[in-house]
Amino acid sequence: MATPRRALVVIDVQKEYFIGNLPVEYPPVEQTLPNIARAMDAAHAAGIPVLVVQHSTPPGTPVFAKGTTTWALHDEIGRRHRDHHIEKGWPSVFTQTDFADWLKANEIDTIAVTGYMTQNCVASTLFEAFHRGYAAEVLKDATGAVPYANAAGSATAEEVHRVLNVIFHSRFASVTATDDWIAAVQAERAIPMDNIPASNLRARQLARSAGTAATKAA
Template sequence: MTTLPDRPNTALLVIDVQNGVVNGSHNRDSVIANIDTLIAKARAEDVPVIWVQHSDDNLKRGSESWAYVPELVRRDSEPLVHKNYGDSFEDTELEVLLADRAVGRLVVTGAQTDECIRATLHGGFVRGYDVTLVGDAHTTEDLSPYGAPTPDKVIAHTNLYWQYHRAPGRRAGTVSTDQVSFTTDDAG
């Protein structure tokens, strides 16, 4: 259903599951386990797995906090997108990688829910992609001391509103890990 013509494929995005990003995040271990399950499923179905890695003043490239968590292992054949902004599309080669693979649908996982996950969801959607959020495969840190809701509420709210997000010719949706389908004729 994507508005991108001739893009029948789906890709799994693994966004910013880096030591310094998910250390102390809500349900860290179960979220990482769910992402690992999805990576295995994508690989078994020959679905592209695209890794996204953030760097900024707090996540210096090459540092331990910048590195991906040891539980998740990227294969050399799987693209790694380096980014400096919340939206994984912004000033990166992500769009070229997806076009080369005829991808019109994204399945999104990772961190942080209230920044890079939301920015990438919307960034992909406004660029014409169908975008599915895996509701139990994203997380965020506790920013409630700064006035934000607690992480469980941030995650629940994001899952809720993305479930109902719509636009002409595109689909959004929220599913759990066990509901993910990598076929494009299924919103899950």
Template sequence: MNKALVIIDIQNDYFKEGKCELVCSKEASLNAQALLNAFRIKKLPIIHIQHVNIRKGATFFMPNTQGVEIHKNVAPNSNETVIKKHYPNSFLETNLEDVLESLKVKELVICGMMSHMCVDSTVRAAFDKGYVCEVAHDACATKDLTFSDKVVSANEVHHAFMAGLNYLFAKVKSTHELLPLI
């Protein structure tokens, strides 16, 4: 059974001086880079997901900006698939499922940004479609959120969403734990 790496939305706007900086985006991107390099060495399928925001009132990932570009730490090679999306779920109105089927992939290693939004939505959709998922928790990043007049730290948000995915929807592991399994 083929295994593929899916890197979600590691784009410039999520980094320092971007329009929506996340907590620990650089560290997460470097862990994603380690996974990317391992998949390249093994010549396993790699899919980059790039969010292009077309929603009215959107403030980041705007078309034709530097912020929408995939970050240099995980920049795709010319032979790697890049799928553009407009929603948190990487399967929604994209050809991701068709690409995975053509590659005969049933196992996914997923990483990216944001933990609470696009990573969560994509992992749950992948599970619903029958894929076996592993999530590299330290190759994901998020931001502080506010709910009911309380600020929830990025660390708490990240851990809550990783805990929610672990067990049923995915096996959530560190990059260090995943690298020997590639």
């Protein structure tokens, strides 16, 4: 694999997810926030540009209302080096921003994604990056999810985060841990991704193995 031309993208690490109406539950912020900070420090040390993203909504809205305490970046993010800042109003970092132009100007071919939420802005950005021809990486222990319950059903934050990362790694992004990402950065190497047929085959093999084990136990 060729050496990736990376940028680290730090998505919406804002106080809303810590003290506001959308508390991130899994992985816990006590784990993910330090990992995001470590990734930022490692990227800066390696000369990888760092892009910090901040979500904004109009005054009076229940989450991310611009200018409120919970709209602000977390202090650990705000005090660290960044090469570019984007304020967005849509889930994908690409939508109605200068993100694509910034990537092109900096000759980036691979985005490494951290931040919140796994099921919303992280997923939207990864999917759009894939369709635009970018490689992507996602740091599974430097991103996080919230639980949902609605007319379609319910899912815990752990279920949301785990399932989406399995999906990401099958097609859309190389899923890795922060320690492994930092090692790959320092070694200037790419992180491999899986594919849909292989991922599906393993799942069917696991199901068959489970069925065989259940039959023997009966």
